[in-house]
Amino acid sequence: xxxxxGTAQSGHPLVIFxxxxxxxxxxxxxxxxxxxxxPIRSRALIVLVTxxxxxxxxxxxxx
Numbered sequence: 001x002x003x004x005x006g007t008a009q010s011g012h013p014l015v016i017f018x019x020x021x022x023x024x025x026x027x028x029x030x031x032x033x034x035x036x037x038x039p040i041r042s043r044a045l046i047v048l049v050t051x052x053x054x055x056x057x058x059x060x061x062x063x
Contacts, residue, residue, distance in 0.1 A: 001038065008042035025055055 008014055018035035039046045
């Protein structure tokens with residue numbers, strides 16, 4: 001977390017998937033409460049982005 005905070009504070013972009021993993025269906029999973037700790041602690045700008053249909057990509061496995 002400290003390394004990510006430093007990265008965000010130095011102006012580098014970071015991507016956070018608040019569900020913690022990619023869904024295998026079109027249904028969204030619950031957000032993990034820790035997903036906002038990084039932007040809050042680093043006071044980083046939050047830009048919300050939606051990725052629709054990623055469950056349709058072939059050859060990718062959920063982390």
